[in-house]
Structures are given as structure tokens and as C-alpha cells.
Amino acid sequence: MHIQIDEIAKDFGTTTALHPVSLSIPSGALVALLGPSGSGKTTLLRILGGLELRTSGRVMFNGQDATGLLVQERRAGFVFQSYALFRHMTVFENIAYGLRARPRANRPPKAEIERRVLRLLDLIQLPQIAARYPTQLSGGQRQRVALARALAIEPRMLLLDEPFGALDAKVRKELCQGLRNIHDETGLTTVFVTHDQEEGVELADLVVVMSMGRIEQIGKPADIRARPATAFVRDFIRA
Amino acid sequence: MPGLGLSAGITFAMLTLVVALPIGALLWQGAEFGAFGIWATINRDRVRAALWLSFRLSFLAACFNLVFGVILAWVLVRYRFPGRRILDAAVDLPFALPTAVAGIALTALYAPNGVLGGLTSQIGWQVAYTPWGIWLALVFVGLPFVTRTVQPVIDEIEPEVEEASATLGASRWHALRHVIAPMLMPAALTGFALSLARAVGEYGSVIFIAGNIPLRTEIAPLLIVIQLEEYNYGAAGAIGLAMLAISFTMLLTINLIQIWSRRRIGHV
Numbered sequence: 001m002h003i004q005i006d007e008i009a010k011d012f013g014t015t016t017a018l019h020p021v022s023l024s025i026p027s028g029a030l031v032a033l034l035g036p037s038g039s040g041k042t043t044l045l046r047i048l049g050g051l052e053l054r055t056s057g058r059v060m061f062n063g064q065d066a067t068g069l070l071v072q073e074r075r076a077g078f079v080f081q082s083y084a085l086f087r088h089m090t091v092f093e094n095i096a097y098g099l100r101a102r103p104r105a106n107r108p109p110k111a112e113i114e115r116r117v118l119r120l121l122d123l124i125q126l127p128q129i130a131a132r133y134p135t136q137l138s139g140g141q142r143q144r145v146a147l148a149r150a151l152a153i154e155p156r157m158l159l160l161d162e163p164f165g166a167l168d169a170k171v172r173k174e175l176c177q178g179l180r181n182i183h184d185e186t187g188l189t190t191v192f193v194t195h196d197q198e199e200g201v202e203l204a205d206l207v208v209v210m211s212m213g214r215i216e217q218i219g220k221p222a223d224i225r226a227r228p229a230t231a232f233v234r235d236f237i238r239a
Numbered sequence: 240m241p242g243l244g245l246s247a248g249i250t251f252a253m254l255t256l257v258v259a260l261p262i263g264a265l266l267w268q269g270a271e272f273g274a275f276g277i278w279a280t281i282n283r284d285r286v287r288a289a290l291w292l293s294f295r296l297s298f299l300a301a302c303f304n305l306v307f308g309v310i311l312a313w314v315l316v317r318y319r320f321p322g323r324r325i326l327d328a329a330v331d332l333p334f335a336l337p338t339a340v341a342g343i344a345l346t347a348l349y350a351p352n353g354v355l356g357g358l359t360s361q362i363g364w365q366v367a368y369t370p371w372g373i374w375l376a377l378v379f380v381g382l383p384f385v386t387r388t389v390q391p392v393i394d395e396i397e398p399e400v401e402e403a404s405a406t407l408g409a410s411r412w413h414a415l416r417h418v419i420a421p422m423l424m425p426a427a428l429t430g431f432a433l434s435l436a437r438a439v440g441e442y443g444s445v446i447f448i449a450g451n452i453p454l455r456t457e458i459a460p461l462l463i464v465i466q467l468e469e470y471n472y473g474a475a476g477a478i479g480l481a482m483l484a485i486s487f488t489m490l491l492t493i494n495l496i497q498i499w500s501r502r503r504i505g506h507v
Contacts, residue, residue: 051402051405051406071402071405071406072408072409072410074406075408076406078406080402082397082399084399084402084403085403086418088421088422097404097407097409098407098408098409101407101410101413102408149403149407150406153407153408
């Protein structure tokens with residue numbers, strides 16, 4: 001799905017988190033929002049997901065105004081930094097949650113839900129853990145379960161907030177590849193937030209560098225590396 | 240394990256002195272009185288009415304506290320408003336206030352010539368000297384138990400969990416039923432049991448507002464005191480034993496429900 005961000009701004013009280021920013025994300029792209037903490041990247045992601053209300057501006061999904069859509073209506077698969085798994089539910093129940101929460105009229109039958117959950121467990125390459133609880137999983141496994149849970153609702157886009165933030169280097173590398181594969185397989189427009197320039201540059205098709213609530217540069221990873229637009233981008237990419 | 244002998248010794252000594260000995264004395268008293276005597280005491284109309292009144296109203300008060308205490312805890316943890324800290328501190332007042340003071344204050348408010356009692360009697364609803372008054376006093380003394388057991392659990396639920404539920408398309412109501420309620424259930428049940436236990440044994444705050452009319456507003460603990468004042472230790476012990484047995488059964492049931500719910504909703 002094509003995402004168009006039109007002069008979106010956000011204030012929290014007297015502090016400005018986002019100055020009006022505009023960005024066009026082509027359908028099927030894998031985009032990194034890259035910047036230090038406080039750069040407004042997470043705020044922008046949360047506005048896309050409907051978790052934060054914008055102060056001004058518009059968001060368009062496939063050319064249609066989506067600014068006023070409720071979180072529940074956006075069908076955005078969201079992966080939280082803390083994963084936010086339901087710890088009193090098994091992995092199976094976590095992944096099935098979105099499907100079971102649908103109103104009866106468009107809820108898939110039980111067998112269909114089970115089939116889809118098992119297929120997603122295959123996709124994240126953890127077919128054996130359906131009966132386990134989140135507390136019994138490693139950090140990397142939790143992240144993949146959170147991803148499967150977000151994919152279960154057949155989202156129109158995938159939004160990830162620092163998806164690899166809390167993991168060690170080796171697991172991070174594996175999961176980066178995993179996300180890349182899942183993106184290529186599903187063809188979903190994917191936006192992820194990161195403060196790690198290496199991660200952003202390696203994984204994404206398109207990198208958006210942000211600082212102090214403004215977009216500093218938008219471009220392909222190679223272009224940003226070769227031709228940083230501002231002093232900030234040059235320093236941040238080198239760091 | 241180092242220190243096991245010492246700490247186990249202290250624990251058992253304290254438990255024996257503080258819990259086991261008084262209960263043992265009560266059982267001993269009952270044994271001396273004999274099964275026939277116990278039954279003859281309990282099976283009187285006045286005693287049965289008092290036991291039924293005490294346990295029924297304690298249960299109803301604990302049910303009210305379960306709902307309202309959870310809501311209060313939720314508001315105190317999740318919302319920021321002026322006076323929140325004062326309200327938070329005020330929750331503990333029923334713990335600290337001498338129960339007789341609470342009872343007299345409630346009576347003064349709700350008696351037919353009191354500020355609130357005057358209003359309610361205008362619509363034909365009398366609170367003081369009726370079971371309503373007893374219920375009110377029991378709600379007052381039991382409320383902090385639920386709020387204080389549930390509060391830290393709510394504090395630990397990350398707001399992201401609710402956001403995750405919303406991004407998956409679930410309504411607020413669905414999240415409340417399937418995400419929040421199961422997480423709060425064990426703590427809420429513990430608070431319910433504590434509130435219930437406290438209400439069953441409550442004496443000071445109730446006797447002023449109850450009016451103590453035999454067969455109608457006379458609670459079981461008061462009946463025990465009346466028997467003691469008449470040097471009727473056997474009958475007092477018999478009523479005490481009946482209360483002990485009923486309380487034990489109720490708390491056991493709540494514990495079983497907790498075990499069942501923990502098994503059903505898994506690791507919390």
C-alpha cells in the first residue's frame with residue numbers, strides 16, 4: 001500500500017515533536033526511519049499506526065485520506081519495542097488474538113484460525129512453540145512472535161518500533177535477515193524505526209534520516225552514504 | 240540452606256503463639272461444650288439469623304468492593320489529576336481509623352436526623368439501623384484491601400499491551416475482557432478474600448450503625464460478646480466455632496477458584 005505523509009506535525013503541550021514533515025512511501029517498500037532519540041521518528045511511526053493523534057497535516061493510504069481512521073480500522077501490523085505480548089496467553093493465543101477479536105460476522109472459523117496461526121509459526125521458523133508462554137521464550141523468539149501476531153490480521157502495512165533494539169548482535173543479524181525475507185515474501189509496505197545507522201542502511205530500500213523533529217534526507221542507502229545532504233547526516237552516518 | 244533452622248524456628252514459634260494457640264483454645268472450648276451443646280446453641284433462631292446476616296452482608300460488601308476497588312485502583316494508577324495523591328492516601332484511612340470512630344461517624348451521617356440520612360429517608364430509604372447500614376460499614380472497612388492488592392498489578396501492565404490489542408483490531412471492551420481482566424484476576428480475588436474476611440470479623444464500626452435489633456440487624460460477633468457478658472463461655476465458643484468453620488470454607492473456596500483460574504489463564 002502506498003503511504004503519503006502530508007505536512008504532518010505533532011506538539012506535546014509546548015514541545016514540538018514533529019515539525020511539518022512530508023514523505024511518500026511507495027507500495028511494497030522497506031523503509032527505515034533513522035535518527036537519534038528525540039528525533040521524532042517513533043512519533044511519526046505512531047501517527048501512521050493511529051496510536052498518536054497528529055496536530056496538523058494529513059495521512060493518505062493508497063490516495064485516500066486516512067487521517068481520521070481509528071487504530072482499529074487502520075489494519076496496520078504494529079510491532080512494539082517491548083513486543084507487548086499478552087503474557088497470560090500462549091504463543092498460539094497471542095497470534096490468534098486479532099482474528100478472534102473480530103466481530104462474529106467476519107471472524108474466520110476455528111479451523112481456519114488454527115491453520116493461519118500454524119502457517120505463521122512456520123513463516124517465523126518457530127513451529128514448535130505454539131503451546132508456550134511468552135515468559136518461556138528468548139528475546140529473539142518473542143520478537144518473532146510479535147511479528148507473527150502483527151501479520152495474522154492480514155495488515156495493509158507493517159510498522160516496527162526499534163524491532164531489534166533489545167537484542168544482542170548475533171540474534172539481531174539473524175532477525176534482520178528474517179524481516180527482510182518476510183518482507184520479500186509478503187510484499188507488505190514496511191516502515192521500521194531505528195537509531196542504529198548500520199541496521200537502517202543494511203536492511204532498508206529507502207532511508208529517512210531524521211533529527212530534532214525534521215527530515216534531514218530521504219534516499220537510497222548508497223546515495224545517503226555517498227552524498228549526505230547535511231552535516232548532521234554526514235556525522236550520523238559516519239558514527 | 241543456611242539459616243533454615245533459625246528462620247523456621249522463629250516462624251513456627253510465632254505462628255504457634257499468635258495463630259495456633261487462640262484457635263486451639265477455641266476448639267478446646269468447643270470440645271468441652273460438646274457437639275450437642277454446640278448444635279443446640281447454633282440452631283436457635285437468633286443465632287442462625289445473626290450468622291446468615293453477617294455472612295450475607297460480608298459477601299455483598301466484598302462483591303461491591305471487588306468492583307469499586309478495582310476501578311479506584313485503575314483511576315489512581317492510570318490518571319493524573321489534582322488531588323490524586325491525597326485520594327491515594329485517603330484509601331488507607333479505614334485501616335488507620337479506630338473502627339468505633341468510623342461507626343459513629345457513619346451513624347451520625349446516616350441516622351434519620353443526619354445529613355445524608357435525612358435525604359435518603361425523604362425517598363423512603365432508611366440506611367442506619369437496617370442491613371443497609373451494616374453493609375455500608377463493611378464496605379468502608381473492606382475497600383482498601385482490594386485497591387491495595389490490585390494497584391501494584393495495574394502499575395505493572397504496560398500501556399503498550401492495550402495499544403497492541405487496539406492495533407490488532409480489538410475493541411476497548413474486548414481488550415478489557417480478554418487482556419486486562421485476566422491479568423487482574425488473581426490479585427482481585429486475593430483482595431476480595433481479604434475484604435470478605437475482614438468484614439466477617441468486623442465489630443466496632445458495625446454495632447453503632449446496625450441498631451442491633453435481634454433477628455433483624457444483630458451481627459454474629461455481637462452475639463458472641465453478649466454471650467461473654469453473660470459468662471456463657473460455652474455458647475460464645477460455639478458461635479465462634481460456627482463462624483470459623485464457615486469462614487474457612489469460604490476462604491478455601493476462593494483459594495480453589497484462584498488455583499483454577501491460574502491454571503486456566505496460565506502464567507500471569
